Amino acid sequence: MSAPVTPESLTVTAERRVVTSAQGSAPDKNWVIVTRAITRQYEMGGEIVRALRGVDLAVRRNEYVAIMGPSGSGKSTLMNLIGCLDTPSSGEYWLNGQQVSKMTDDALAQVRNKEIGFVFQTFNLLPRATALQNVELPLVYAGISSGERKRRAAEALEKVQLGSRMTHKPNELSGGQRQRVAIARALVNEPSILLADEPTGNLDSQTSEEIMRVFEGLAEQGQTVIMVTHEPDIAAHARRVVVLRDGVIASDDSGDVFRSRLGQGH
Numbered sequence: 001m002s003a004p005v006t007p008e009s010l011t012v013t014a015e016r017r018v019v020t021s022a023q024g025s026a027p028d029k030n031w032v033i034v035t036r037a038i039t040r041q042y043e044m045g046g047e048i049v050r051a052l053r054g055v056d057l058a059v060r061r062n063e064y065v066a067i068m069g070p071s072g073s074g075k076s077t078l079m080n081l082i083g084c085l086d087t088p089s090s091g092e093y094w095l096n097g098q099q100v101s102k103m104t105d106d107a108l109a110q111v112r113n114k115e116i117g118f119v120f121q122t123f124n125l126l127p128r129a130t131a132l133q134n135v136e137l138p139l140v141y142a143g144i145s146s147g148e149r150k151r152r153a154a155e156a157l158e159k160v161q162l163g164s165r166m167t168h169k170p171n172e173l174s175g176g177q178r179q180r181v182a183i184a185r186a187l188v189n190e191p192s193i194l195l196a197d198e199p200t201g202n203l204d205s206q207t208s209e210e211i212m213r214v215f216e217g218l219a220e221q222g223q224t225v226i227m228v229t230h231e232p233d234i235a236a237h238a239r240r241v242v243v244l245r246d247g248v249i250a251s252d253d254s255g256d257v258f259r260s261r262l263g264q265g266h
């Protein structure tokens, strides 16, 4: 008996098609991320560590994806590749229709600044600068005028509900508020992807929920979000959950499927 054709199985087919189509063929603009059989190996004292062993991943614009997996499964390695901080040992990576797997470091840095907003576990804010100044920083590097910087930074802070804390310094803000400043800073360049590596790793569970609500709100407004986490409760907020194991994708499910499985496991 053949499986019924559901919207979900059609989705899977479209993803399979784009990741398995001929190497070198540019995906259409609906796909913000396409990796084809990417690997990354590290050499450590004469030994080769295979951190990623052939990852096929296709992410559409406006998706909210959690990348999960145990420690050492390759999450950070994949995030560094997706975020253009690193290039694969083999395979292809297409970001917004551009093949970045073969770019020079300079070209990679340009694509990274334009396309990717990073959020880290440690918020990485300048301690002596106000929230507004912290958020303005990427625009300073981009050479934007002072008035325009302030306007855009204030707008990004409004998006994370921090409009009333713009002149506060990090030590005058709660952990959740600091992470929201970091999210605003990641958004100020209007990147195609918001990429977060363990964004709640330094936060208590109540504050983590606060940050998850921020991501959910951004996803609802159409921001593509990729979040790396090892915590199932955090991953459960995403609309799609990709699980890595030993450097390959072990499962790739809708958030609903992941949550129902998580419920059964309890």
Ligand code: ADP
Residues within 6 Å of the ligand: 042, 043, 044, 049, 050, 051, 069, 070, 071, 072, 073, 074, 075, 076, 077, 078
């Ligand atoms: P995760 O983020 O899921 O914990 P990582 O991507 O950090 O996993 O690591 C995957 C594997 O690659 C691990 O075995 C790790 O020890 C190894 N690894 C990661 N970065 C390096 C590196 N720079 N040099 C050597 N080995 C590394």
Ligand code: MG
Residues within 6 Å of the ligand: 075, 076, 077
């Ligand atoms: Mg990691």
